[in-house]
Amino acid sequence: MVAAAYFGAAKLSLLVAIPPGYATAVWPPSGIAVAALLLGGRRLWPAVLAGSFFANLTIDGAVTASAVIAAGSSIQALAMMALVRRHVGVPYHFENIDQVVKFVLVAALGSTIAATLVLPALYFLYRMPPSELLGNWSTWWQGDACGVLIFMPLILSWSEKIRWQPRRLAEVAAFAVLLLGATQIVFHGSGARTFLVVPFIVWAAFRFGQRGMTTAVAAVCAMALWYTLALKRGPFAAEPMHESLLLLLLFVSTLVFTGLVLCAVLRQLERAIGELESRVSQRTAELEEAKLAAERANEAKSQFLANMSHELRTPLNSLLILARLLADNSGGNLTEKQIKFAQTIQASGLDLLSLINDLLDLAKIESGAVTVLNVAPAAFSELRDDLERMFRQVAQERGLQFSITLDPALPPSLRTDAARLKQVLKNLLANAFKFTPKGAVTLRIAPEGSGRVGFAVTDTGIGIAPEKQQLIFEAFQQADGTTSRKYGGTGLGLSISRELTRLLGGELRLASRAAEGSTFTLVLPIADQRATVSS
DSSP: OOOHHHHHHHHHGGOOOOOTBBBBOOHHHHHHHHHHHHOOGGGHHHHHHHHHHHHHHHHOOOHHHHHHHHHHHHHHHHHHHHHHHHHTOOOSSOSSSSHHHHHHHHHHHHHHHHHHHHHHHHHHHHOOOHHHHHHHHHHHHHHHHHHHHHHHHHHHHHHSSSOOOHHHHHHHHHHHHHHHHHHHHHHOOOGGGGGGGGHHHHHHHHHHHHHHHHHHHHHHHHHHHHIIIIIOOOOOOOOOOOHHHHHHHEEEEEEHHHHHHHHHHHHHHHHHHHHHHHHHHHHHHHHHHHHHHHHHHHHHHHHHHHHHHHHHHHHHHHHHHHHHHHHHHTTOOOOOHHHHHHHHHHHHHHHHHHHEEEEEEEEHHHHHHHBOOOOEEEEEHHHHHHHHHHHHHOOOOTTEEEEEEETSOOSSEEEHHHHHHHHHHHHHHHHHHHHHHHEEEEEEEEEEESSSSEEEEEEEESOGGGTTTTTSTTTTTOOOTTOOOOOOOOOOOHHHHHHHHHHHEEEEEEEETTEEEEEEEEEEBBBOOOOOOOO
16 A cells, blocks of 8 residues: 555655656655654565655656665655654654754755765766756755655645545635645645635634645645646746746745644644643642541531530539529638638639630631521611610720610611521620720611611720731630730631521621721621521
């Protein structure tokens, strides 16, 4: 098959041969020979030898000359096959620009072998004038170089499995028709029109890859040969002949090199995109796995806190009951100092119970266990009265003014989870009283934009520095985080309030200046349309 392909390509090429008839400007068999050896191995060299021998034998019937040419062509094909394998590989598709440059260099240098080995023998056989020897060598080299440049990538790209895409057939047909029209314009005119071919090479490289690009280049070169050497027309049909061949070589080399470089760049881009997508997918999977691990760890932490809180509250409740009984001194057998000790134990136990309850609330919120929303109408007046009863005594004990005002523009009620709302407001008011040594604490409830209501808790306390205003919403954080701080507490209240606010579909704002007081504003929708959700 290789010998037949070599013979057939040679006979077609010889239709535009240059006298004395054994050389052409483009010699496809050289590319066929190198591609065959790359695909099938060096064991196919006898086929190359046979194809070359019989092709040359049909020219003038000279057995000796045909054998010499066949030997030179076989040696050249073997040498170029070895060079390509070593420096380029088997380029079914060129993967980078380095491969293209190395391939072009191998084609240019390796194509000198046959002409250099054979022409001295032909010189003596045909008694060629010395003045023609260099010209024949140049033509021979050009034909082999162009043959390798054009047909080796073409054959290798078509040797891979072809995946026909019916959707592309219409585009292929349009491309072929337009390319034919463009080449007719180019080769019926001057050299200034040759640029019309370049966009089609770019089109083929982008849309059809190396296979389509090399096929388009081969078609353009075939037409260039026919018009230049057979019809003596077109931009390359200049006199003398060596100028025509030089222009044709430059045209073919430019098309091939440009097309192969563009294909290699596109392959690199595709490979880079594929690697990037693979890395993104891998990273996404890693992040998903890390997220699941974090969620599992958070769930385990929350479960641990819930279990520990439950286990701690049982003995703590007993301790509180006993401390209260001792503090009551119903038997009258304790001294005043012992009663104070019992009261201290009870107070400390209550603080510890409050801490455990806060930890349990935070654990439930973070784990997503708090999903029960008892959404129902809640009257503003009832909410005001409840908070008034709860904090009036606190205000009196601390010597602070305390007031709750309802804006007249408010509707009678809002639709929300009243228990969760009260929990947030209790936290905000408790903090306001805690950090206000003198002055006043106020709660103002008023409309906040369209369809929302704001609960603004304002105090005249110590205030919060700007750099601390985000920190205090984190668990176990306070504006004063030192061990010698004046105000106690765990720093859980605002964290719990923030999470409950999100659960209620609202937001929590802070406006504060150090030593001038703070305003925490809870903003909620007036009419929460969510139904009661069961956990």
